[in-house]
Amino acid sequence: MSPTALPSELLARFRGVALERLDRVESDWGNFMHGGGRPEVAAVMQQELHTLKGEARMMHFGGLATLCHALEGLVAAVARRSRRVPEEVDLVVTMAIRFMVVMLRKKDAASSAGMDVDGFVQQIEEIVAEVAADEPETPAPVPGSRSAPVDLRDRVSMATQQRLAALAVRVFLEHVAAGRARGRLGDVVHALSEEVTSLSAVSLAPRLAPHEAGARGLAESLGKEVRVAFDVGDVRVRAEVAESVEVVLLHALRNAVDHGIERPEARRAAGKASMASIRVSARQKGGEIEITVEDDGAGVNLEAVRRRAIDLGLSTPELALRAQDDELTELLFRPGLSTRTKVTDVSGRGIGLDAARAAIQRVGGCISITTRRGQGTLLVLRVPQASHLLPVVCFPARGADLVLAVAAGPGVRVVPAEGGMPALDPVEYFDMAPPGGARSGEGVRIEVRRGEARFTLRAGGAPYAAVATRLCPTADDCPAEIVTVDGAEVLLVRPEVF
Known part of the structure; x- marks a missing residue:
């Protein structure tokens, strides 16, 4: 399949993400050069290059994948030395990154016409051979180790999303107190809430389905026949997830x-x-989204994993012999573990599943593998939902047509208040009583207890437990947030901010 046959939106997204990766690699290379050659920086670069190599191959950018593979090897070789990086190495790495940027920005994106990719790769391989000829002074860094997570860049930052959510709260408060204009402001509240939600929640189906073409193209290049089926429905997650x-x-x-x-x-x-057959499915399960990738191939050779773990010093022969299948599959996520003895531009350096786990853990998810020899392998991801469920205690407002809520959960109690403490009225605090509205008498006093902290609030009725859905969260220092309980909008208040 030619690159032009791939969906244009997938190619455009690949260009953008690839250029961001190269920006990070270039920045990390500068840090590596001027920061004493720290191995964790080199490991991050190797992960970025390995991921970009796979993405480029799936998108049929063969020249780019080849350059990533060569540069990955050069970074790995240089990282084993503690001495100053030779100037010619710095020059070649910088040129290679610029070379790849040019390839990504070419109008005929996958074409390498006029670009001597093979000659450049040969030059890199010669430098790798020269570096390898030196006796290494320090052990090779473990690919995948890192001092801090490398966050994926959001198209709309979380801070911007929270500011918009805070604006939605302000409009909602005006909506409650608006009188005759209430219907119009209600429409604004709904529209703004939906817009904020859409910034952080995307449908998985259009993001995953285009990868079928890449998998099929890779299979054809390897002389294999595969059918990839997707069953993800309308599952939605946050954009970064x-x-x-x-x-x-x-x-x-x-x-x-x-x-x-x-x-x-x-x-x-x-x-x-x-x-x-490879089947990709996604469904909501409890408070999470479960995504599975299952194939009917040969399965993982667990005996090869056992031997490789011993060779790499990840396990003693005695422990390896007693290891159960789940313990052996867990080793597949260890940096540098690969059962391949030959490094190719598809796989072999052992940087892959560890990068996958790092990516999913950064967004609060987890990943696991089960396998059966000769029957296939199942990979399971669990990631957070786009909307978060939150236990709350609700109570009617005093003197306003509104339901209020406070976050519940472990260590939080909401009880009838005893006398003596001044009580805060959220309706007065937010100035949202309708014109001429009554205050419903004294109402009810309730006390929110969080550890040693206590807050007394005025309510229009008795509190009750519920579960709220957070659609557009505000920052923790914002006094309120719009949530839904049983489909109705509720104002979640944070008395500690009052």
Whole structure:
């Protein structure tokens, strides 16, 4: 399949993400050069290059993938030395990054016409050979180790989303107190809330489905036949979660096609259909989204994992022999562990599943693998939902047509208030009583207890427990937030900010 046959929006997103990756690699290379050659910086660069290599290959940018592979090897070789990096190495790395930027910005994006990629790669390989000829002074860094997470860049920052959510709160308060204009302001509140929600929640289906073409193209290049099916429905996640899921899916599909799926003749000999199957599904499960990638390939060779763990010093022979299957599959996420003995531009350096786990952990998710020899492998991701469920205690406002709520959860109690403490009225605090509205008498006093902190509030009725959905969260220092309880809008208040 030619690059032009891929969806234009997928190619455009790949260009943008790839350029961001190269910006980070260039910045990290500068830090590595001037920061004493810290191994954790080199490890981050290797992860970025390895991920970009896989993305480029799936998008049919063969020259870019080849350069990433060569540069990944050069960074790995240089990182094993504690001495100053030679100037010619610095020059080649800088030129290679600029070279890749030019390739990404070419109008015919996947074409390398007029660019001597092979000659450049040969130059990099010669420098790698020269560096390798020196006796290493320090152990090689463990790929994947890092001093701090590298956050994916949001198109709209969280701070901006929180400011818009705070604006929605202000409009909502005016809506409550507006009298005749209440209907019009209510429409504004709904529109603004939906807009804020859309900034942080995206549908997974259009983000994942285009990767089918990349997986199929990779299979064809390896002489394999595979059918990729997606069943993700209308599952929605936060934008940064979707980007991390895409990174994991990229690794999962590439690993399934390259490592797990057999050639047609091998599948027939094993009594299987020539055409292999990979199924990607997503569904809501409890308070999380569960995403699975399952193939019917050869499965993971756990004995090879056992031997490799011993060779790398990740386990003693005694412990490795006693290790259960789940312990061995967990080792696949360790940096540098690969059962491949030959490094190719598809896989082999052992930087892949550790990068996938790092990407998904950065957004609060987790990942696991189960496998059956000769029958296939199942990769499971669990990530947060786009909307967060929050236990709350609700109570009617005093003198306003409004329900208020405070966050509940462990260590929080809401009880009838005893006398003696001044009580704060949220309706008065936010000045949202309708014109001429009554105050409903004294109402009810309730006390919110959080550890040693206590807050007394005036309410229009008895409190009751509920579960709220957070659609457009505000910052922790904002006194209120709009949530929904049973489909109705409720004002979540933070008395500690009052």
